[in-house]
Amino acid sequence: MSETGAMRDHWYPVGMTKQLTEAGRDTLLMGEPIRVFRDGGQPQVSDGAGRALPVIDRFGHVWTSLGTPAKDLFTIPEADQPGRRLVDVGVCRVRCSPLRAVENFLDIAHFPFVHTDILGSEPHTEVERYEVEIRDDVDEVWATKVKFFQPQAAKSAEGGITTDYMYRVCAPTCSVLYKTCPPKPGEWDVIALFVQPLTETLCDVWPWMALYDDDAEMTDLIHFQQMIFVQDRSVLENQLPALLPLDPGMEIPTRADMTSIAYRRWLKRHGFTYGAQLVAA
Amino acid sequence: MILYDYILSPSCYRVRLMAALIGRRLDLRPVDFHPGQEHLSEPMLALNPAGTIPVLQDDGLVLTESTAILTYLAAHDAPAWLGEDTPAMRARVAQWLAFAQRLTDSAGAARAHDMLLAEGEIAALRGQATQALRELEAALSAARRRGEGFLAGNRPTIADIACFPHVALAPDGGLPLDPYPSIRLWMRAIRALDGFIEMPGIHRLHELKPEPGPMPEVIRKEKA
Ligand SMILES: N[C@@H](CCC(=O)N[C@@H](CS)C(=O)NCC(=O)O)C(=O)O
Numbered sequence A: 001m002s003e004t005g006a007m008r009d010h011w012y013p014v015g016m017t018k019q020l021t022e023a024g025r026d027t028l029l030m031g032e033p034i035r036v037f038r039d040g041g042q043p044q045v046s047d048g049a050g051r052a053l054p055v056i057d058r059f060g061h062v063w064t065s066l067g068t069p070a071k072d073l074f075t076i077p078e079a080d081q082p083g084r085r086l087v088d089v090g091v092c093r094v095r096c097s098p099l100r101a102v103e104n105f106l107d108i109a110h111f112p113f114v115h116t117d118i119l120g121s122e123p124h125t126e127v128e129r130y131e132v133e134i135r136d137d138v139d140e141v142w143a144t145k146v147k148f149f150q151p152q153a154a155k156s157a158e159g160g161i162t163t164d165y166m167y168r169v170c171a172p173t174c175s176v177l178y179k180t181c182p183p184k185p186g187e188w189d190v191i192a193l194f195v196q197p198l199t200e201t202l203c204d205v206w207p208w209m210a211l212y213d214d215d216a217e218m219t220d221l222i223h224f225q226q227m228i229f230v231q232d233r234s235v236l237e238n239q240l241p242a243l244l245p246l247d248p249g250m251e252i253p254t255r256a257d258m259t260s261i262a263y264r265r266w267l268k269r270h271g272f273t274y275g276a277q278l279v280a281a
Numbered sequence B: 001m002i003l004y005d006y007i008l009s010p011s012c013y014r015v016r017l018m019a020a021l022i023g024r025r026l027d028l029r030p031v032d033f034h035p036g037q038e039h040l041s042e043p044m045l046a047l048n049p050a051g052t053i054p055v056l057q058d059d060g061l062v063l064t065e066s067t068a069i070l071t072y073l074a075a076h077d078a079p080a081w082l083g084e085d086t087p088a089m090r091a092r093v094a095q096w097l098a099f100a101q102r103l104t105d106s107a108g109a110a111r112a113h114d115m116l117l118a119e120g121e122i123a124a125l126r127g128q129a130t131q132a133l134r135e136l137e138a139a140l141s142a143a144r145r146r147g148e149g150f151l152a153g154n155r156p157t158i159a160d161i162a163c164f165p166h167v168a169l170a171p172d173g174g175l176p177l178d179p180y181p182s183i184r185l186w187m188r189a190i191r192a193l194d195g196f197i198e199m200p201g202i203h204r205l206h207e208l209k210p211e212p213g214p215m216p217e218v219i220r221k222e223k224a
C-alpha cells in the first residue's frame, strides 16, 4: 500500500538551500518525481508534470508539499536566539521507512549500544521515568524530563554528564530534540532530524542543528553529527518489518518506548500511514 | 604527521586504524568533504590536485594514496606490518594493496552512491564489488586451509588494513556479507587486534560475557 493519504498535505525537506543550483536536483517525494532548483535566486520545486509546487525556505532547507498544506511549516523559536551556530549537516540516504527514521531518533535506549562511549555507555543503560503527551493545541508529540548519562554529549562536552532532553515531533517526518548545552548551562542545544520520504522504504535524512558553541570548528560540528547518524544507519536498514507497524497489538512497551508509542498513536490518529503498516506482520 | 581526514571516509579510516594499531599519533585536520566539498577547494587542490582524501603530510612529504600512507607509517614505526622481508611476501602485500584500490573503486563508490548520493552506475559498481569480494573470500578460505589467518601469512600486515574498511562497510552500499564466511572470520580477527578503533558503521567487538548465575545444566541436575 503506498497511498500518500493525509501526509500529502504536509511539508517535507527536499534539499539544502545552500546547495541549490539552476540545473537543480531531481529527486522523489513520496514516490513522485520532483525537481528542486533555483530560478532568479529563489528556490523552486516542480512536480513530474512541470507544475510548480509550494515552497518554503527555512532552517537552511527547502520545503515543499505535493498537496495543499492547511498550515505553515512549524517553527523552532529557540533557533532564532542570537549567538547560535546553525549547522547544515548534509544529506544521508537510508533504506528504511521515513517513519522508522523518526522513531529511532526518539529512542534513547539504544545510545549505549549504538553510540557507545559517546551518547551512552554501559552500565548506564537505565532510562528513568519521563513524561510524554500529545499536545492538542499545537498538535505535536512532546517528551519532557528525559535524563540520560552521556560520556560525550556533544562536541563541546568535556567528560561524562547527565543530559536533560526534550523531544518534539512537529510534522509526520520531522523531529526536534532539545538537550543540555554543555558550554551554556540553562540553555538548550537544538538538534533536528528532517526526513524526506522518497518512497515508503527509502528516505533522505537531513540533520540540522542550532548550537551554542563558540569554540568548535564548523567542520567538527558537522562531523560529530554525521558520525552519530551513520552509526544509526545500518541499524535502521536492518529493522524488521521495514514498514512501521501501527497496530497496537504489536507493541511490547518499555519505558524508553513511551515516546515511540505516542508517535505511532499520533500517526494513526491522523492517518499518517505512508511508510507504515496497519496490520500485524 | 598531519592527516587531512574525513570521519565517514573508509580510506581515511585505513590510516587512522593503522596509526592506532602501531601507536602513532596523528594530527587530524578534518575536511568538510560532505556536504561542503572542501576536498575540491583551492587550498586542498593545491595540496592534492587529484582532489581526494586522505592526504598525509610529514616533513615536506605529501602522500595522497592511502596504501602509500600505510606503507610509510609501517616503514616509519613498525616494519613488521610490511610483512616478512622475502620477495614473495613483499609481492603478496603489494598485490593486496592494489586489490584494495579495486575495493575503493567498486564497494566504496557503491557506498558513496547509496549513502551520500554520489554519482555512479550502481548496478555496475555492485557487480565489480561482488567480483572482488568473491576473490577475497576464495583467497581467505585457501589461506585458512594453509593455516593462515591473514592476507599475507600468519600475522596482520598493511594488506589487511588496506582491505578491511571497504569490505566491512560493503553492506552500506547494498552488498551484504552473509555469503562470505571466511571474510567474516577475518574481519573478526582484525577487530580483535590490540589497539583496534572503530569508525561509524564498524562497531567494536562486544566480548561475550558469561551468563549470570549457575549454568542451566547445573540447575537441571539440582532439580532432578
Ligand atoms: N543524527 C541525526 C539524527 C539521528 C540520531 O543520531 N539521532 C539521535 C541519536 S539516534 C541524535 O542525534 N542524538 C543527538 C544527541 O543526543 O546528541 C541527528 O543527529 O540529528
Ligand SMILES: [Fe+2]
Pocket (backbone or CB within 6 Å): A104, A110, A111, A114, A115, A228, A231, A232
Ligand atoms: Fe542513534
